[in-house]
Amino acid sequence: MEKYKLGKVIGLGAYSTVQKDLNLKTNQIVAIKRLYTFDCKNGVPYTTIREISMLKEMDHINIVKLLDVIRNTKNEWYIIFDYLDLDLEKYMVTYLEDSMDKHRIKCIMHRILSGVMYCHKHRIMHQDLKPDNMLIDLNASVVKIADFGMARAFHIPLRAYSPEVLTIWYRAPEILLGSPVYSTAIDVWSAGCIFAKMLMRQNLFAGASKNEHLRKNFSIMGTPNERTWPGVTSLPYYPAGLPEYNPENLEEFFVDLEPAGVDLLSVSCCCFQMCVFF
Structure with missing residues (x-):
């Protein structure tokens, strides 16, 4: 060091x-993550080992770059990344007017989706996409996806994964319902939720509990049933007595959004049904 x-x-x-x-x-500014090792038998959490191994394999302009990993004689671990000014959540709060510019939102989303596409092409699900994990410079000209601690490599055919991933406000319905099998669609859903938050300055789906969050999801996107999502009522956390909501028109929520933007939101927020047919 x-x-x-x-x-x-x-x-x-x-x-x-x-x-x-x-x-x-x-003379390069960097971000150094110092790991706490006092409660880890092997000196470093397994999620960090997984994050390091994945980032070593990735090289993309919209993915945070791993520069070095250092372990000193005291068994202290340091991970060095390239540095960006702040995350997207702080950017939206600190630079309210600039972050609401439509062209800037379009550019940010393009960069996020480019990074997500790169991950998926390399068979990696991030599983924790949210504004806090999107690093950005002050001009919003650089956006990089960070924090791959929850990420997983996947293979075809898909196998069962843990449902305890993602921050609840960006969590896809199949995760909330306890589906043991899911795919890259969960990242696309999260990207759609990030897009909605940039437009609305609040979360489109913001329940205080899993069930409340599901109700908010379905009150806007429509309640899934056995016709639209075969097997959904058999999922572990499918709530009993769920109201039959019809899908809302997203144009009513985003009146100033051009048709292509509404289409992007619609595709992103309906993509959980893709998991059934993946």
Whole structure:
């Protein structure tokens, strides 16, 4: 770590601290994640090992770049990434007017979807897409997907995965309903929720519990049934007595959005049905 000049802390988590630092040899600003190892038998959480291995294999302009991994003699782990100014959540709060510009939203979404497409082409599901995990520069000209701790590599045919992934407001219905088999469609759903939040400045689906969140989903997108989603009523967390909602017209929620934008939202927020036929 001698070649780095440690700077201010820019992030705190359950397993790590992130600092904005300077590489003294290259004069490059970097982000260094210092891992807490006191509760890990092997010195580092398995999610971090998985994140490191995946990022080593990826090289894309819209994916955060892994620069180095350092383990010192005290068994302390440091992961070095390229640095960006802030995340999308903070950008929307700090630069309210700029972040509401339609052209800027379009550019940000294009970059997010480009990164998601790259992941899926390389058989990786991110599984935790949300504004907090989208790093961005102050001009919104660079957007990079970060935090691959929940990500998984997948293969065909699909196998069962844990349903306990994703922040609830960006979680696809098949996850909320406890489906053991899901696909890349969960990332597309999350991207659609990010798009909606940039447009609305609030979450399109924002329930305080799983059931409330499902009701909000279905009150807008329509309640799935055995005709539209075979097997849905047999999923573990399908709530009894769920009202039969008809799909709403998204144009009524986003009156200023051009037809192509409404179409993108519609495709993103209906993509959970793709998992059944994947």
